[in-house]
Amino acid sequence: MKPLSLNLLKIGGVGMVAGLLSSQVAFGVTLLDEDFSDGNRNGWYSVGTSDQATGNTVSTVSSFDSGYALRYYSSYSNNAVVTSFSGVTLQNNGDYVELSATYRYSAPDIAGNSTTGPLLGLYNNMGSPIVEDSLGSESGVGEVVQSWDGYKATKYIEASTGDGFIFSQSPVGNVVSAFSRFSGSQIDNFDGGFVLVSGVNYSNSLRIELQSNLTDVEITYSISGGGNSFSESTIVAASNLTFNEVALAAYSGQGGVNSYLGDISVTSNIPEPGVAALIIAGGALGLVMVRRRRSSSPLQD
Incomplete structure (x- = not known):
């Protein structure tokens, strides 16, 4: 019979691994953190034309936490800004990846309805990230991103009914309007x-979470600001479970309307490979210590 104390120690070593892994779930992992x-x-990088890329400059904006934000070129056309991050693959029930960003429009009045509003997207760039400005109508952004796969969400600025959309882009396809307000397959339309x-300042987020059948994902778009808030979720069969690219836009159907975005983050509850390795190594060390403790014990089976 094994000593009870050694059995408990062995259980404790296994429990330590489980506990550390669960702490990653509780605290989350930050994959991208940008405040400019x-x-x-x-x-x-801008996927618009050269004048739009030049318009995307960092400005001092006191209402953002860092005091800085990216001034977004006023346009309702295909003019997103994109960046890559350390990718994650959703594998287990409850695994998620979430993109968050703060938007602000600065003008006496803003209008434009379906041509104005924030947009967030999470994609798998399939090994073809965008690494330069001016990829829009000048050189054909569709050729670069045609294999990308992911989801995006947007809200119209004026309407309060039928003003929110979630789109699937599987794949994005060889289209110049890859990141416009209307490209892709609509999978949800809701009233904000x-x-x-x-x-x-409006806080926006797009969250993608794997479901228990390991084939569906729940996509949630949330927005809050000015004393208002709204959240919409929909579940779809996943076409892709790996994400490593962000697209953001603050569209405007009016000229002379400055819009800003900042306080951007991508978070997940999936430990990065290096972190997971350290957790497992820590648990293994605990089990080695248990074995050493057992071998020195005078009690045998």
Whole structure:
């Protein structure tokens, strides 16, 4: 019979691994954290034309946590900004990846309805990331991103009914309007219930979470600001479970309307490979210590 204390120690070693892994779930992992506080775009690229890329500059904006934000070129066309991050693959029930960003429109009045509003997208770039500006109508963004696979969400700025959309892009396809407000397959249309106004910071998020059957994902879009908030979720069969690219846009159907985005993050509950290795190594060390403790014990089976 094994000593009870050694059995408990062995259980404790296994429990330590499980406990550390669960702590990763509780605290989350930050895969991307951008506040533009150094005054630079830091690898964020425009998929618009050259004048639009030049318009995407970092500005001082006191309402953002860092005091800085990316001034977004006023346009309702295909003019997203994109960047890559350390990719994650959803494998287990409850695994998620979430993109968050703050948007602000600055103008006496903003209008445009279906041509104005924030957009967030999470994609798998399939090994073809965008690494330069001006990939829109000048050189054909569709050729670069045609194999990308992912999801995006948007809200119209004026309407309060039928003003929110979630799209699937599987794949994005060889289209110049890859990141426009309307490209892709619509998988949800919802009522946000409030109008966005100028001079207010709006927190937006897009979350993709794997379901228990390991084939479906729940896609959730949330927005809050100015005393209003809304969240919409829909479940679809997943076409892709790996994500490593972000697309953001703050569209405007009016000229002379500045919009800003900042306080951007991508988080997940999936430990990065290096972190997971350390957790497993720590648990293995605990089990080795248990074995050594057992071998020195005078009690045998």
